[in-house]
Amino acid sequence: MRRIKIGIPRALLYFWYGPAWRVFFQEMGLTPLVSGPTGKEILNAGVKAAVEEVCLPVKIFLGHSLTMQTQCDCLLTPRYISVNKGEFICPKFMGLPEMTRQAVGTGRQLIWKSDHKCHWGSLKALPREITSGYAQSRVKKSLKKAKAALEAYHLLMQGGLLPLEAETALLKGSQPSAADYEPAIGLIGHPYCLHDAFINLGTVQLLREQGFKVLVPEMFPARQIALELRDLPKPLFWTLGQRILGAFRLMWKKGVAGVVYLSAFACGPEALIGEMVKRESKAAGLPLLQLDLDEHSGEAGFITRMEAFLDLLKRKRRYSCV
Ligand code: SF4
Numbered sequence: 001m002r003r004i005k006i007g008i009p010r011a012l013l014y015f016w017y018g019p020a021w022r023v024f025f026q027e028m029g030l031t032p033l034v035s036g037p038t039g040k041e042i043l044n045a046g047v048k049a050a051v052e053e054v055c056l057p058v059k060i061f062l063g064h065s066l067t068m069q070t071q072c073d074c075l076l077t078p079r080y081i082s083v084n085k086g087e088f089i090c091p092k093f094m095g096l097p098e099m100t101r102q103a104v105g106t107g108r109q110l111i112w113k114s115d116h117k118c119h120w121g122s123l124k125a126l127p128r129e130i131t132s133g134y135a136q137s138r139v140k141k142s143l144k145k146a147k148a149a150l151e152a153y154h155l156l157m158q159g160g161l162l163p164l165e166a167e168t169a170l171l172k173g174s175q176p177s178a179a180d181y182e183p184a185i186g187l188i189g190h191p192y193c194l195h196d197a198f199i200n201l202g203t204v205q206l207l208r209e210q211g212f213k214v215l216v217p218e219m220f221p222a223r224q225i226a227l228e229l230r231d232l233p234k235p236l237f238w239t240l241g242q243r244i245l246g247a248f249r250l251m252w253k254k255g256v257a258g259v260v261y262l263s264a265f266a267c268g269p270e271a272l273i274g275e276m277v278k279r280e281s282k283a284a285g286l287p288l289l290q291l292d293l294d295e296h297s298g299e300a301g302f303i304t305r306m307e308a309f310l311d312l313l314k315r316k317r318r319y320s321c322v
Helices: 014-027 040-049 057-066 096-104 128-133 136-158 163-172 203-209 222-226 240-255 267-282 298-321
Strands: 003-008 033-034 074-076 108-110 184-189 213-215 258-262 288-293
Touching: 003 014, 014 033, 014 136, 014 163, 040 057, 040 096, 057 096, 096 108, 108 128, 128 136, 136 163, 184 203, 184 240, 203 213, 203 258, 203 298, 222 240, 240 258, 240 267, 258 267, 267 288, 288 298
Parallel strands: 003 033, 003 074, 074 108, 184 213, 184 258, 258 288
Antiparallel strands: none
């Protein structure tokens, strides 16, 4: 019997939940198909399909969805409202299924929810087609395995691996350890800006080639980040913003040489966090480079600014060692 193919776009919060989705659908006897890494074709398709005002990461998601459309029977289009108790996620995630339907057409969608009533790992969060079409015992068993995979994936990242490295280790069942060398540099931003090498013009590779160990927010447990932000007069209710500010503080405590902040052009929630990070870096005397990403990001200017910043960090470090 032909197995049903579920298309999973490698975009947005795939970098947090992707490996667990894969495990879930595999355990259900379905075939998960993850789209390939972002490239020019995907970007162009997304830009063409989206309204002008939408941010680059959403355009990329639409591009991935469009390229998968003919290869799968159903497309996973998550609807996130809240991924942690008492916190919210950007409203763009709320309307993702509708935006995708508009862009992709009438193909079948599986909507996996995460909201304040049913978070990611609950039965209620699962697509309706799954809970009504399969035996409950099988669904529960698959969900249990997916949750275990999610935990293992995040533990690998907290051990120092980047999402792609952690995903590969999880799929192969290996336990690689992260390289531990100095100096370290912080890289902050939303996961889909940091871990999509096409959007950020290969930032991680560039930093590593220049001899830096790269720390990203996914390497810090959510609990540690929440503790770090206890002193804020008002809690930040945007999960993604919390991760950025909390990770920034933790990176500073770890003694990083500097921090690169990749932000998505036209991202509303990031405007506030960007300002907070800027103020804190100034107060702490920690060098910060903030770069905006959009579909027009020119490689030459981007790389030149990055290299100039890294030179400055290296020089600063040399003098402080004299
Ligand atoms: S948080 Fe910003 S970058 Fe992310 S989806 Fe929302 S608007 Fe786009």
